Amino acid sequence: MIIKGKIHKFGDNINTDEIIPAPYLVTTDIKELGKHCMYGIDSSFITKVRESDIIVAGRNFGCGSSREHAPLAIQGCGVALVIAQSFARIFYRNCVNVGLPILISDEIYKSIKPDDVLEADLSKGEIKNITQNKIFQVSAFPSLLQEIIEAGGLMKWYLLNKFET
């Protein structure tokens, strides 16, 4: 899977209230959630983001509540990949479960400039910074998670497996 898009950079500890403020949690519609994505930190984000764009952030991205609305809002506004120095735990698992690709990289965060364009080859773990003409290698997912992501998320993985029910 190849993802190519412009980056949007955020700092450390971006929390789920910033990604999707609580007053917008009254829906489960992903397009609707997408309309308020990042509203808590940058109310104009939604006017700048384009289909297939990439969020690059610092440490502990997605901390705070367990709301799956956060990765859904990110998907809903068109963002195809999130790269951060580290992710908060529940956010990380929610991304795996809904099939939003995420990558961990210190180097990308540190070297990225506003409006850079990245091209990510997820199966190879290879990220190209097209604007700066640099290539980065990131580590692959643990096998159980890889299996879930390859299935297209946790519910699809559920259907592929036989659980004793």
Place this chain on the structure above:
Amino acid sequence: MTITEKILAFHSGQKEVKPGQFILADVDIALGNDITAPLAIQEIEKLGKEALPYPEKVVLVADHFTPNKDKESANQCLKLKNFAKKFNVKNFFELGCGGIEHALLPEEGFIIPGQLIIGADSHTCSYGALGAFATGVGSTDLAFAMLSGKIWLKVPESIKFIYNGKLNNWVTSKDLILYTIGDIGVDGADYKAMEFEGEAIRKLSIDARLTMCNMAIEAGGKSGIIAPDEITIEYINQLPITNYQLPILKSDKDAKYAKTIEYDVSEIEPQVAFPHLPSNTKSVSQAGNIELDQVVIGSCTNGRLEDLRIAAEILKGKKVHPYTRTIIIPATQKIYLKALKEGLLEIFINAGAVVSPPTCGPCIGGHMGVLAKGEKCLATTNRNFVGRMGDSQSEVYLASPAVAAASAVKGKITHPEEIISG
């Protein structure tokens, strides 16, 4: 192995597990609320399922925006009710029979030491207070657990926190956990199990332990846990549950920890976390002159009976400051009733505070006390992120019920000693 590793090994049918290992574990209780369950329900309905294999393991609580604050939230709660009816989920707590989930589940006997609890709510980690492994997950995890009775987990490393010494006057478990988060930071325990130990912990009531484990997530923790002891057993034994076995659970002497951190609690004063991170803590005496527009005493962190008693002790015979709206929220219907019978509610009302029905309400900026632009609120809740309680230019300070009650009286952040001795 640590207590956490033992519980995870048992629930994944293995003799031993190691940190970093991915497991598929059996779930004892799966919790969802009016925000997170609708997404899970949607997933289950998409698959065209007609029944759940273990409906008795599912608990659904309508607590976040209840009493329904608008049409949309009413709709979310209706989804819970319809699902509960159709899928025979008996443990559905509608407005009036429940309260805030993390106060409710222990009180109703859903949490037993040694169990594995998942909840589509980040503060599910609260239940570690009873010696269970409990962690917050997302809605898809909840759907998966409802359908399969299982959850995928990475076995966490543990950090041991030892609290030695005797607590100072007016220092509570809320102060211990705020102090700890201030020390290690909001990602200081990222992905890790926080194991709380030591003389000061052993003396804490279950109410107080729940407060402590509740905020493990605020340090990024996967879970918080306190090994069960006599206080735990006494608590479990007074609950209306039967047919359970209490395992003797504790970490082995040679268990491995990512690190061990020790505190001398006699050096800890009442704490307050300044905006906009729970780790932004100071001692109350160092807070300076922070005038408050609102005080909230409640939430899954500090809305239990012990919390209300402390608040009442301070508010008795006093009035809250005329410019400081004070909202007190008993966390569950049972707590509400006990507070009523003990005369606590009368003390609050006489003091000029308003007593709200059990709800998350202002904690999540939903309703029942949303802040205006520029307003400052001191709350006994667990998060003070930007806009958490209303306008993105409002501020939330976090503290214990004692500090909150004292601050309500003075209209600014205040040490309880100033009220009780002066």
